[in-house]
Amino acid sequence: MTDNTESVLSAPLWPHGDTALMHLIRRAGQRCTTSWTSTVTTGLSAVQYAILVVLAEVKTCDQQTLGSRAGFDKATGTYLIDKMSKSGLVKTHFDPADRRRKLVSLTAAGRKALNQMIDEARQAEAMVTSGLEPGDIAELKRLLSKMTGLQ
Numbered sequence: 001m002t003d004n005t006e007s008v009l010s011a012p013l014w015p016h017g018d019t020a021l022m023h024l025i026r027r028a029g030q031r032c033t034t035s036w037t038s039t040v041t042t043g044l045s046a047v048q049y050a051i052l053v054v055l056a057e058v059k060t061c062d063q064q065t066l067g068s069r070a071g072f073d074k075a076t077g078t079y080l081i082d083k084m085s086k087s088g089l090v091k092t093h094f095d096p097a098d099r100r101r102k103l104v105s106l107t108a109a110g111r112k113a114l115n116q117m118i119d120e121a122r123q124a125e126a127m128v129t130s131g132l133e134p135g136d137i138a139e140l141k142r143l144l145s146k147m148t149g150l151q
Contacts, residue, residue, distance in 0.1 A: 028128075035127040040120045042113050047072055048080060048089075049121055052114040055090065055106040062101045063092075089113055 036046050044052075050070035054061070061069075067077040081104055084090045089110035095101035106114070129137050144150075 032124075032128050035124040036121075039124040039127065040117055042117055042120075044089075044113065044117065046121075047076070048084060049114070049117055051080065051084065051104075052089065052106065052110055052117070055104065056111065056114055060103050060105040062095065062103055064101075066104055084110070 032046070040049070047070060051066060051072075054066055054069045058065075058069075063077055063081060064074075066081075067074060072080065081090065081092060081102070085092050087109075088107055090104050091107050092102050092104050095103050129140075132140070
């Protein structure tokens with residue numbers, strides 16, 4: 001048996017006898033978290049990195065759009081944006097055209113953190129995908145995009 005087969009066989013089974021997909025997804029998430037925390041030195045989370053990436057691309061956007069693009073819900077977004085604002089990584093202000101909308105943009109400190117993290121994030125991803133062929137990685141991205149509705 002290959003190592004991969006052994007790890008699949010060691011996963012818990014659903015009552016119908018197949019490997020528990022949810023278990024495998026959870027384990028993949030654990031591997032991602034471990035790779036991230038052991039590689040990225042800023043102390044920022046992968047979601048915070050995603051926020052920095054989106055803001056570097058779009059410059060300024062409202063919190064709802066940022067949440068949609070970076071993949072977080074409203075409650076998480078409020079907490080993260082406040083935390084990142086207090087850390088000086090982003091700045092917020094109300095949209096003059098609609099005071100109900102909070103606009104978020106990257107600061108110089110946020111851009112510096114992002115630039116530091118880019119190579120580290122690539123290293124974390126390389127750790128997660130080690131042992132996979134380029135075609136496997138492409139297929140995994142395709143399936144995860146489909147599963148999460150990000151096609």
